[in-house]
Amino acid sequence: MYWKKIKSFWLSRIGIKIVLASLLVSVMVVVNTYFIIARNLKEQKNSYTEVYNSILYLSKAFEMMESFDHQRMFVEQYVYEGGDQTKKDRYIKEKKLFNKIFKNYYNHSCNDIKPLLIKTKDKLNEYNHLLEEIIFLYDKNVDYDLIKEKFIEIDKVEADIHNNYLHKIILHIKHNHIEPAENNILTITQKTIEDILISNIFIILLSVLLGFLVSYSITRPIYALLGAIRNVSRGNFDFKINIRSHDEIGELSFAFIDMAKKLKTANDKIKEYNQNLRKEIHIKTQKLANALEALKKDKKELEEQKLATLNILEDVSESQKKLQILNNKLKRREFELESLKLLNEELTTVFSIEELLDVVSKYLHQIAKNSVCFFAIRDKLRDEIFVKAYLFQPISEKVFKEIYDEFFVYLKKKKIFSKMSKDNIQLVLNGQIDNQSQQYPKASFILPFKVSNNFLGAVHVSFLNLKKARFEYQDLIKAIVASASIALDKLQTLILAQHSRTESLINSLLNGVIMFDKDSKIVFVNPAASSFLGLKTIPKNLDGLLEILPIKNLKKIIQDVQKKGKLIFLDDCQIQNRYYELYIVPVKDYGRKNVGVAFIIHDITQRKQIEKMKSEFVSITSHQLRTPLTAIKLFSDMLVNGNIGNLTKKQKEYVNNIRQSTERMIKLVNDLLNISRIESGRIAINPQPVDLIELIESVIESIRPLSNNKRVKIIFNKPKRKWPKINLDQNLIRQVVNNLIVNAVRYSYDGGKVEISLHKYLSKYILIKVKDYGIGISKKQQDKIFQKFFRTDAAVKHVADGSGLGLYVSKMIIEASGGKIWFKSKKNKGTTFYVMLPFSGMKPKKGDRNLIVN
Amino acid sequence: MPKKKKKAKILLAEDDKFISLAYKDGLERSGFHVIVANDGVEAIKKFKSEKPDLVLLDIIMPQKNGFEVLEEIKKSKKQKNIPIIILSNLGQDTDIKKSRELGASDYLIKSNFSMSEVVNKVKKYLDKH
Numbered sequence: 011m012y013w014k015k016i017k018s019f020w021l022s023r024i025g026i027k028i029v030l031a032s033l034l035v036s037v038m039v040v041v042n043t044y045f046i047i048a049r050n051l052k053e054q055k056n057s058y059t060e061v062y063n064s065i066l067y068l069s070k071a072f073e074m075m076e077s078f079d080h081q082r083m084f085v086e087q088y089v090y091e092g093g094d095q096t097k098k099d100r101y102i103k104e105k106k107l108f109n110k111i112f113k114n115y116y117n118h119s120c121n122d123i124k125p126l127l128i129k130t131k132d133k134l135n136e137y138n139h140l141l142e143e144i145i146f147l148y149d150k151n152v153d154y155d156l157i158k159e160k161f162i163e164i165d166k167v168e169a170d171i172h173n174n175y176l177h178k179i180i181l182h183i184k185h186n187h188i189e190p191a192e193n194n195i196l197t198i199t200q201k202t203i204e205d206i207l208i209s210n211i212f213i214i215l216l217s218v219l220l221g222f223l224v225s226y227s228i229t230r231p232i233y234a235l236l237g238a239i240r241n242v243s244r245g246n247f248d249f250k251i252n253i254r255s256h257d258e259i260g261e262l263s264f265a266f267i268d269m270a271k272k273l274k275t276a277n278d279k280i281k282e283y284n285q286n287l288r289k290e291i292h293i294k295t296q297k298l299a300n301a302l303e304a305l306k307k308d309k310k311e312l313e314e315q316k317l318a319t320l321n322i323l324e325d326v327s328e329s330q331k332k333l334q335i336l337n338n339k340l341k342r343r344e345f346e347l348e349s350l351k352l353l354n355e356e357l358t359t360v361f362s363i364e365e366l367l368d369v370v371s372k373y374l375h376q377i378a379k380n381s382v383c384f385f386a387i388r389d390k391l392r393d394e395i396f397v398k399a400y401l402f403q404p405i406s407e408k409v410f411k412e413i414y415d416e417f418f419v420y421l422k423k424k425k426i427f428s429k430m431s432k433d434n435i436q437l438v439l440n441g442q443i444d445n446q447s448q449q450y451p452k453a454s455f456i457l458p459f460k461v462s463n464n465f466l467g468a469v470h471v472s473f474l475n476l477k478k479a480r481f482e483y484q485d486l487i488k489a490i491v492a493s494a495s496i497a498l499d500k501l502q503t504l505i506l507a508q509h510s511r512t513e514s515l516i517n518s519l520l521n522g523v524i525m526f527d528k529d530s531k532i533v534f535v536n537p538a539a540s541s542f543l544g545l546k547t548i549p550k551n552l553d554g555l556l557e558i559l560p561i562k563n564l565k566k567i568i569q570d571v572q573k574k575g576k577l578i579f580l581d582d583c584q585i586q587n588r589y590y591e592l593y594i595v596p597v598k599d600y601g602r603k604n605v606g607v608a609f610i611i612h613d614i615t616q617r618k619q620i621e622k623m624k625s626e627f628v629s630i631t632s633h634q635l636r637t638p639l640t641a642i643k644l645f646s647d648m649l650v651n652g653n654i655g656n657l658t659k660k661q662k663e664y665v666n667n668i669r670q671s672t673e674r675m676i677k678l679v680n681d682l683l684n685i686s687r688i689e690s691g692r693i694a695i696n697p698q699p700v701d702l703i704e705l706i707e708s709v710i711e712s713i714r715p716l717s718n719n720k721r722v723k724i725i726f727n728k729p730k731r732k733w734p735k736i737n738l739d740q741n742l743i744r745q746v747v748n749n750l751i752v753n754a755v756r757y758s759y760d761g762g763k764v765e766i767s768l769h770k771y772l773s774k775y776i777l778i779k780v781k782d783y784g785i786g787i788s789k790k791q792q793d794k795i796f797q798k799f800f801r802t803d804a805a806v807k808h809v810a811d812g813s814g815l816g817l818y819v820s821k822m823i824i825e826a827s828g829g830k831i832w833f834k835s836k837k838n839k840g841t842t843f844y845v846m847l848p849f850s851g852m853k854p855k856k857g858d859r860n861l862i863v864n
Numbered sequence: 865m866p867k868k869k870k871k872a873k874i875l876l877a878e879d880d881k882f883i884s885l886a887y888k889d890g891l892e893r894s895g896f897h898v899i900v901a902n903d904g905v906e907a908i909k910k911f912k913s914e915k916p917d918l919v920l921l922d923i924i925m926p927q928k929n930g931f932e933v934l935e936e937i938k939k940s941k942k943q944k945n946i947p948i949i950i951l952s953n954l955g956q957d958t959d960i961k962k963s964r965e966l967g968a969s970d971y972l973i974k975s976n977f978s979m980s981e982v983v984n985k986v987k988k989y990l991d992k993h
Binding site for chain 1: 880882883886887889890893924952953954955957973974975976978979980
């Protein structure tokens with residue numbers, strides 16, 4: 011069973027088959043070749059032996075020749091080497107040896123050569139005789155020349171032997187023994203090759219046959235398979251393969267059969283599917299055909315519509331062209347309307363006739379760039395006629411005059427203005443006169459400014475360029491002029507109305523008002539101003555006025571105001587024994603543009619008088635009060651000092667009371683004077699670098715008697731590092747510091763303490779802090795602390811005398827110096843006062859008064 | 865023999881009766897010789913005739929005021945350098961400035977200075993001179 015398995019598996023393999031077949035072939039070849047070679051080699055062996063023997067003979071022959079040569083040699087040696095016996099013996103030995111060899115040779119040689127050998131031997135014997143003769147001769151000491159002759163004889167014999175006998179022997183061996191043997195070998199070899207070739211050809215043929223068999227066993231099933239494949243490829247799945255072998259091809263065919271079966275089933279399925287698909291396609295195609303029919307119908311309709319549309323399009327394009335033309339006209343109209351609209355808008359923003367003309371000319375210029383416009387307007391406000399010429403292109407003086415004359419003629423003819431003459435017309439020129447210019451008007455027209463049959467003026471437009479002098483612009487220009495007329499009328503009315511309103515208002519003012527326009531022409535002088543300045547007639551312009559106003563650089567000041575737009579205040583202007591304040595202010599219109607300058611004159615004579623009176627009053631009063639006070643003081647001093655005799659204790663006490671009261675009164679007078687000066691705002695501030703720390707210390711020192719009296723300790727928390735000097739008015743700041751510290755001490759309880767400190771506040775300010783632990787200020791009374799003459803009830807109780815002016819004065823001083831003063835207090839706990847001053851210090855202020863230091 | 869120190873002569877121009885009396889008393893008590901003038905004209909006359917060493921001058925006076933007197937005094941060549949102290953109750957800056965401009969050596973507000981202080985000032989200016 012095992013064997014069957016092996017057989018069925020291995021022998022069924024194609025590879026095995028091939029291997030076995032080739033193995034068989036090669037074995038046959040090898041075996042055949044071996045046998046043939048073996049047989050022939052044997053034959054060859056004999057020939058080789060033959061050759062070997064021949065060579066042996068040859069060597070023997072050579073041996074003999076050698077020996078032959080040796081014999082001669084020995085004899086020669088014997089003769090030439092002084093008859094050495096050894097040599098003779100050797101010759102004899104050699105001769106014997108030669109004979110031996112020769113005998114041996116003769117016995118072993120073949121019969122053909124024997125006769126030659128005998129001959130040779132004879133010759134050799136002859137040779138030997140000769141040699142022995144030589145020896146004999148030598149022994150006999152024959153003449154050397156004779157020996158030499160003998161040798162020459164020997165040579166001849168030797169040569170003969172060599173050439174005729176020995177040589178022949180060798181040849182004999184060669185021809186009769188060696189060569190035949192050689193030929194034999196060759197023959198055998200050739201024969202062997204032929205045998206091999208022929209036998210191998212048979213084997214080849216055999217192997218070819220075997221190959222065919224093997225290939226047939228392979229190809230037959232392949233063809234079967236091929237046939238089956240072809241069937242399948244044709245779509246014929248019914249086939250039969252008859253394959254019996256189970257080798258690789260067999261397996262392939264089984265697999266193929268499988269595949270074919272599967273393909274068949276798949277094919278069937280596809281066929282089925284195909285059929286279904288076809289059915290569906292058929293249905294769909296029908297539907298499409300129907301749809302196509304419908305579309306065809308629609309197409310026809312569309313075609314018809316298309317034609318109709320084309321006709322319409324033709325019409326449309328025609329209308330389009332017409333529309334384009336209209337559009338262009340419309341655009342032009344739009345532009346014109348736009349221009350008019352803009353013009354009207356701009357006209358609403360003008361506030362003077364000049365501005366109005368500027369605007370109108372601007373629009374005219376847009377239309378007619380190469381042109382010249384002359385406007386003639388009556389300014390109702392100033393009641394004058396003026397003509398403004400806008401030269402958009404420079405023209406010569408001659409042309410200018412021509413146009414102007416023409417315009418004037420028109421104005422006169424149409425009676426545009428009443429009471430018009432060339433003399434009372436103001437002519438203003440905007441543009442350049444260029445006498446080199448060749449321009450002249452190619453066409454022109456004149457339009458009046460008219461509103462409901464009233465003439466306001468006229469405009470003369472001259473075109474310098476004929477191309478532009480088209481009449482299509484005339485309508486636009488007319489429209490512009492119409493708008494301008496309305497605007498002008500409105501403007502004039504408005505100006506007049508406003509003017510009269512303003513005029514009546516200003517005329518009723520008590521202050522003098524003089525208004526100048528931008529060109530420093532006087533627009534307006536109110537009655538008050540006239541009376542102040544003593545004007546009988548109104549001067550035309552500023553220069554006329556400057557003669558009356560005695561102010562230095564007035565013109566420059568006015569220019570400054572105009573330029574910078576900021577008002578300037580002049581105090582103390584004296585005109586004819588009266589005093590005035592003068593405000594020079596810029597006059598701005600709605601658009602905040604400067605339209606001129608106004609003088610506001612304020613009569614302050616009365617104020618001055620009052621001030622003077624006040625000042626005199628204060629002066630006199632202070633003097634009047636002080637004089638008796640001084641007297642009282644002096645006399646009471648004298649009494650107390652004992653200058654007029656000693657006083658009793660009681661008397662002294664009473665006199666002291668008088669002195670104290672006097673001091674109080676003097677102080678009060680000084681305070682009143684100070685207040686008067688402060689309130690007049692004429693206190694001078696002279697800041698100088700002041701060391702605050704030093705100042706505070708000096709104040710503390712100066713009130714030491716007071717603080718010692720009350721046993722109040724003053725603690726000054728000096729800042730650790732030295733402070734830089736600050737610009738302060740020494741007297742004023744001293745007043746304040748003195749006031750605060752004195753208050754702190756006075757309103758402390760006996761034996762209390764006052765703390766003073768200096769701080770930097772927000773890096774921009776200095777802060778002086780004065781803190782006491784005294785009577786404090788009740789909440790109700792805190793808001794009156796800085797009032798003139800105010801003292802709290804508690805303060806009055808605690809300290810009998812006090813003017814109530816100290817803090818008022820301090821506050822005034824600090825606030826005038828750009829600082830702040832405030833406090834924090836709680837009743838019976840104490841008060842802390844704060845003074846804040848900028849690090850930059852006090853600003854200097856001019857003043858003719860100083861505070862009196864008490 | 866040491867020369868007896870001559871008493872300094874002081875011209876006091878003051879219109880108020882009491883004040884002039886008080887100052888005269890006080891100054892004499894301090895060892896000065898005092899000449900009193902009651903108005904501006906008298907002040908000038910007495911200045912020229914008495915040739916004082918120092919002048920105490922009030923401003924508000926009848927006839928001529930202190931400034932006018934000051935001006936007049938300063939005109940004289942010989943007595944130009946005599947110290948003149950203004951003793952007034954006017955305290956305005958302008959007055960002080962004016963007096964200084966006119967050549968016054970000092971300006972004291974009567975009500976603020978006690979007798980002894982005035983005397984000290986007098987001594988000071990006399991010593992200087």
